[in-house]
Amino acid sequence: RISAVDGAIGAFLDVDADKALADADAADAARAAGRADGGAPHELTGVPVAVKDLFATRGQVTTAASRILEGWVPPYDATAVTALREARLPILGKTNLDEFAMGGSTEHSAFKRTANPWDLGRIPGGSSGGSAAAVASYEAPLALGTDTGGSIRQPAAVTGTVGVKPTYGTVSRFGVIAMASSLDTPGPMARTVLDTALLHDVVGAHDPLDSTSLDDAPRGMAAIVRAARAGRDLTGLRVGVISELDGGEGYDPGVMDSFHAALALLEAAGASVETISLPHLDYALDAYYLIMPAEVSSNLARYDGMRYGLRVEPASGPVTAETVMAATRGAGFGDEAKRRIILGTHVLSAGYYDAYYGSAQKVRTLVQRDFAAAWERADVLVSPTAPITAYRFGEKDDPLAMYTLDVTTIPANLAGIPGMSLPSGLSGGLPVGFQILAPQRADNRLYRVGAVLE
Ligand code: GLN
Numbered sequence: 001r002i003s004a005v006d007g008a009i010g011a012f013l014d015v016d017a018d019k020a021l022a023d024a025d026a027a028d029a030a031r032a033a034g035r036a037d038g039g040a041p042h043e044l045t046g047v048p049v050a051v052k053d054l055f056a057t058r059g060q061v062t063t064a065a066s067r068i069l070e071g072w073v074p075p076y077d078a079t080a081v082t083a084l085r086e087a088r089l090p091i092l093g094k095t096n097l098d099e100f101a102m103g104g105s106t107e108h109s110a111f112k113r114t115a116n117p118w119d120l121g122r123i124p125g126g127s128s129g130g131s132a133a134a135v136a137s138y139e140a141p142l143a144l145g146t147d148t149g150g151s152i153r154q155p156a157a158v159t160g161t162v163g164v165k166p167t168y169g170t171v172s173r174f175g176v177i178a179m180a181s182s183l184d185t186p187g188p189m190a191r192t193v194l195d196t197a198l199l200h201d202v203v204g205a206h207d208p209l210d211s212t213s214l215d216d217a218p219r220g221m222a223a224i225v226r227a228a229r230a231g232r233d234l235t236g237l238r239v240g241v242i243s244e245l246d247g248g249e250g251y252d253p254g255v256m257d258s259f260h261a262a263l264a265l266l267e268a269a270g271a272s273v274e275t276i277s278l279p280h281l282d283y284a285l286d287a288y289y290l291i292m293p294a295e296v297s298s299n300l301a302r303y304d305g306m307r308y309g310l311r312v313e314p315a316s317g318p319v320t321a322e323t324v325m326a327a328t329r330g331a332g333f334g335d336e337a338k339r340r341i342i343l344g345t346h347v348l349s350a351g352y353y354d355a356y357y358g359s360a361q362k363v364r365t366l367v368q369r370d371f372a373a374a375w376e377r378a379d380v381l382v383s384p385t386a387p388i389t390a391y392r393f394g395e396k397d398d399p400l401a402m403y404t405l406d407v408t409t410i411p412a413n414l415a416g417i418p419g420m421s422l423p424s425g426l427s428g429g430l431p432v433g434f435q436i437l438a439p440q441r442a443d444n445r446l447y448r449v450g451a452v453l454e
Pocket of ligand 1: 126127
């Protein structure tokens with residue numbers, strides 16, 4: 001399937017077919033041996049998975065879609081990748097993304113662009129656009145992505161697939177190339193809620209190698225989905241519609257129609273629906289675009305031409321640590337990475353720190369308090385995943401136009417809470433995503449509600 005369609009889709013940066021086939025044979029053997037022993041092999045044993053090229057894979061090139069890491073072969077696996085290998089899910093290859101996961105369209109990859117399988121002239125979302133496109137085009141049944149400000153949920157929304165950003169700290173960040181460490185959350189992507197749950201159960205576990213890993217990661221998501229599907233009953237569930245994200249300027253009318261139709265389905269299943277205001281969400285986007293670049297500027301400082309990947313010597317003049325670093329970073333980072341590094345170092349600099357970074361951290365606390373208050377009244381909160389459907393390549397060339405579209409997904413990252421996007425229908429022939437949010441560690445609620453809506 002990959003050789004048939006990926007020339008047009010461009011979901012993958014690297015495919016190792018021989019290795020994937022060898023893994024599949026090993027999985028078959030493990031299944032047979034497991035059966036012979038009377039044991040039950042893992043349900044996903046032998047089911048192939050596509051992995052965003054932000055996860056370190058031992059022996060397989062990992063680039064973060066950046067020239068600065070071109071050709072880098074990690075000597076170790078990310079913990080989430082180790083989990084895939086232990087459950088014997090063959091890894092098909094590494095998927096395209098916006099450079100270092102910075103963007104919402106996968107147009108900011110240093111290597112190529114990925115097309116939306118629904119319309120090849122449109123973006124697949126981002127930054128996990130390669131993973132979403134691989135799943136939507138039937139190149140892979142499952143994929144891993146990462147979500148720092150919406151990068152799992154938004155590409156899932158615009159490709160008609162399911163994506164989950166788990167509770168921060170419940171899927172290990174170890175071996176996932178860092179963008180903004182206090183926000184980065186790896187998670188599962190698939191075509192159905194159950195498939196997403198099955199993959200969530202493989203990768204969601206405590207990891208002593210990640211200092212922010214929680215020791216009580218929620219388990220058993222697939223069992224929740226199966227139980228919810230059997231009953232299809234949401235009686236007693238309190239659903240809160242976030243009033244700040246319930247349409248208005250910038251939202252497609254077709255997206256809002258699809259959103260309200262999904263709300264009616266929740267009510268029909270017995271849930272009560274109430275509108276709830278989270279007043280500080282109006283400032284969440286601004287806070288994110290200060291905190292995120294601050295962390296980016298710190299995390300990307302390690303690409304200095306000495307330790308990893310690219311090394312460029314200056315065209316003229318002395319070759320010193322400083323000139324090599326400047327030449328390497330100048331040649332190795334794309335425009336979006338440079339923009340965020342400059343913004344981040346500015347907001348962290350003496351004299352501006354309190355005004356920008358300090359204020360943004362205060363807003364983050366206020367957003368967290370808004371959510372805490374909302375959970376007194378609702379079990380889950382809902383909104384459209386993205387204000388619009390997939391746009392045409394080049395349509396959002398102005399960075400601010402792209403950033404603004406993150407307004408619906410960013411609050412969950414600031415609060416560390418789990419979120420799911422699942423398809424709610426079409427608008428103008430393009431998929432629309434429905435977003436469900438839940439309190440920290442209550443990822444099970446996303447799956448319960450998602451299973452009934454699907
Ligand atoms: N689109 C957002 C950004 O550009 C989110 C990216 C992400 O979640 N990795 O920062």
